[in-house]
Amino acid sequence: MSRAGGWRMALAAxxxxxxxxxxxxxxxxxxxxxxxxxxxxxxxxxxxxxxxxTRYISLAxxxxxxxxxxxxxxxxxxxxxxxxxxxxxxxxxxxxxxxGLATLRLSGVYFVIFTLGLAELVRQxxxxxxxxxxxSRGLYVLxxxxxxxxxxxxxxxxxxxxxxxxWIGRSRIGFALRIIGNDEVVAEHCGIGTAASKVAxxxxxxAVAALVGALxxxxxxxxxxxxxxxxxxxxxxxxxxxxxxxxxxWGPLLGVLPFALLWEVISAQFPNQTTLLLGxxxxxxxxxxxxxxxxRLETLLHALRxxxx
Amino acid sequence: MDIVITGxxxxxxxxxxxxxxxxxxxxxxxMNLATGExxxxxxxxxxxxxxxxxxxxxxxxxxxxxxxxAGNWMxxxxxxxxxxxxxxxxxxxxxxxxxxxxxxxxxxxxxxxAGFGGDYFSYSYLVEPVDIFGATxxxxxxxxxxxxxxxxxxxxLWLYGTRTGxxxxxxxxxxxxxxxxxxxxxxxxxxxxxxxxxxxASGGALISTFLTMDASVxxxxxxxxxxxxxxxGVGDMRGAxxxxxxxxxxxxxxxxxxxxxxxxxAAYLMFIAVLLFRPQGLFGRRAA
Numbered sequence: 001m002s003r004a005g006g007w008r009m010a011l012a013a014x015x016x017x018x019x020x021x022x023x024x025x026x027x028x029x030x031x032x033x034x035x036x037x038x039x040x041x042x043x044x045x046x047x048x049x050x051x052x053x054t055r056y057i058s059l060a061x062x063x064x065x066x067x068x069x070x071x072x073x074x075x076x077x078x079x080x081x082x083x084x085x086x087x088x089x090x091x092x093x094x095x096x097x098x099x100g101l102a103t104l105r106l107s108g109v110y111f112v113i114f115t116l117g118l119a120e121l122v123r124q125x126x127x128x129x130x131x132x133x134x135x136s137r138g139l140y141v142l143x144x145x146x147x148x149x150x151x152x153x154x155x156x157x158x159x160x161x162x163x164x165x166x167w168i169g170r171s172r173i174g175f176a177l178r179i180i181g182n183d184e185v186v187a188e189h190c191g192i193g194t195a196a197s198k199v200a201x202x203x204x205x206x207a208v209a210a211l212v213g214a215l216x217x218x219x220x221x222x223x224x225x226x227x228x229x230x231x232x233x234x235x236x237x238x239x240x241x242x243x244x245x246x247x248x249x250w251g252p253l254l255g256v257l258p259f260a261l262l263w264e265v266i267s268a269q270f271p272n273q274t275t276l277l278l279g280x281x282x283x284x285x286x287x288x289x290x291x292x293x294x295x296r297l298e299t300l301l302h303a304l305r306x307x308x309x
Numbered sequence: 310m311d312i313v314i315t316g317x318x319x320x321x322x323x324x325x326x327x328x329x330x331x332x333x334x335x336x337x338x339x340m341n342l343a344t345g346e347x348x349x350x351x352x353x354x355x356x357x358x359x360x361x362x363x364x365x366x367x368x369x370x371x372x373x374x375x376x377x378x379a380g381n382w383m384x385x386x387x388x389x390x391x392x393x394x395x396x397x398x399x400x401x402x403x404x405x406x407x408x409x410x411x412x413x414x415x416x417x418x419x420x421x422x423a424g425f426g427g428d429y430f431s432y433s434y435l436v437e438p439v440d441i442f443g444a445t446x447x448x449x450x451x452x453x454x455x456x457x458x459x460x461x462x463x464x465x466l467w468l469y470g471t472r473t474g475x476x477x478x479x480x481x482x483x484x485x486x487x488x489x490x491x492x493x494x495x496x497x498x499x500x501x502x503x504x505x506x507x508x509x510a511s512g513g514a515l516i517s518t519f520l521t522m523d524a525s526v527x528x529x530x531x532x533x534x535x536x537x538x539x540x541x542g543v544g545d546m547r548g549a550x551x552x553x554x555x556x557x558x559x560x561x562x563x564x565x566x567x568x569x570x571x572x573x574x575a576a577y578l579m580f581i582a583v584l585l586f587r588p589q590g591l592f593g594r595r596a597a
Binding site for chain 2: 110
């Protein structure tokens with residue numbers, strides 16, 4: 001590991017340690033908000049691990065998240081919670097694997113379209129199953145986990161995603177994905193199994209999203225398909241990741257903080273205007289910051305260095 | 310029989326919407342995810358004309374279509390052309406256009422919600438029973454389907470019978486070669502995008518005669534249109550029509566036989582089947 005790399009690791013570790021102290025300071029609104037931010041941080045970062053290098057836009061986050069939530073909601077009375085988390089991870093990976101195998105062999109548009117409807121598809125199936133074979137539409141998740149526990153769990157998940165993303169970035173599969181993102185034809189001619197690499201990474205991001213859903217299930221207490229599969233979540237995650245910059249591992253975090261804050265303010269003050277905000281953010285990403293804040297920062301740094309040297 | 314006819318009537322209007330999207334994606338190469346919102350705009354205009362001025366929805370098409378044409382032309386010229394110019398490869402244009410049209414769709418829904426609220430809107434037009442083969446159907450559905458067929462037919466005649474139509478199909482096949490034989494590709498793309506938007510809005514006006522709509526229903530129609538276009542093969546009008554009819558019948562069958570809540574699931578199942586077995590579309594040839 002280079003010296004700069006070591007410094008960065010130390011800095012990141014210090015950052016996590018500092019973030020972990022938050023529940024000791026405040027148990028109220030700040031913690032609630034921090035849980036939301038941590039949730040988006042995991043989701044956006046794991047989204048970018050797959051979509052950043054490959055440039056495939058996945059809109060399926062809500063589907064995986066809801067799946068994870070439901071795994072916990074259905075099994076909470078029968079199985080221990082940690083086992084359910086594992087099951088959620090597995091369920092997310094399996095669903096992502098199926099979707100990936102069906103669509104990732106083809107061009108990006110098919111993938112986008114399919115993921116766009118996936119949450120709604122799973123929601124319709126779950127609702128239908130519950131209506132016809134279940135007892136009621138809602139399910140209860142009662143645990144003695146507090147907000148602080150959820151927060152720490154999410155932080156741990158964030159750290160794991162970062163470590164994994166960092167490892168991916170320097171591994172063979174990460175290199176392969178970057179080539180795929182730059183030119184898929186070239187990648188194929190280099191002998192890269194493009195479909196297999198894409199499916200593998202998509203399974204990772206799907207599994208993480210399902211895990212986040214499972215981690216947050218105790219927070220909701222009451223779960224029905226409308227809550228678990230809220231499609232807006234997918235768009236929020238995409239916006240945050242792209243706004244921050246999906247090309248860098250730390251990029252999405254730069255998008256998560258301001259956007260989550262803005263979202264809090266807007267949805268508190270003008271609850272009907274959140275859709276408008278989402279739309280404006282999308283246009284902003286395309287027209288103003290195509291490589292995200294991270295991309296902007298990097299060009300700025302480069303310019304500064306060149307100016308000095 | 311009942312299912313087949315209801316499905317056919319529904320499929321007729323779906324076909325029109327899919328044709329609009331097909332023009333936009335096949336010729337202008339813009340995957341327009343705001344097509345459902347264009348449809349809602351058309352529906353809302355028809356609703357407004359009917360409630361405020363007692364104008365029949367069919368007549369209001371004369372207003373809706375040119376307005377939508379102009380609006381979409383402007384969108385293409387000022388919002389999407391810069392993206393087309395900036396794109397280094399088709400992949401980047403795809404990603405950019407998807408995000409941009411998504412943004413536009415959300416902004417449209419946001420403005421609609423702010424201006425008119427999230428209420429459902431519907432009006433009654435030609436709610437009269439008609440007998441076909443011993444079963445009854447609403448007249449408005451039949452009229453909408455016939456009108457859609459008429460518009461779609463005109464569009465096909467134009468595409469396959471006129472010089473501009475041929476030029477447009479040439480751009481759909483290969484923008485580069487089309488430019489080499491003296492076709493103004495940017496102008497053609499703008500025309501195709503505008504025309505596609507006008508067709509989608511007309512489809513919306515027709516659908517509003519028999520379906521209750523609200524501001525945020527657009528994305529559902531977008532998904533259906535996308536499934537139809539992919540199923541029929543991008544740029545293939547015959548395929549789109551056949552796919553629309555199949556989807557209409559499948560949806561009606563699922564809604565009546567199993568559960569009305571599963572219509573989208575039905576559409577997606579067909580989508581998966583097409584992706585797995587015929588990714589080039591129903592009539593498409595396998596790429597060499």
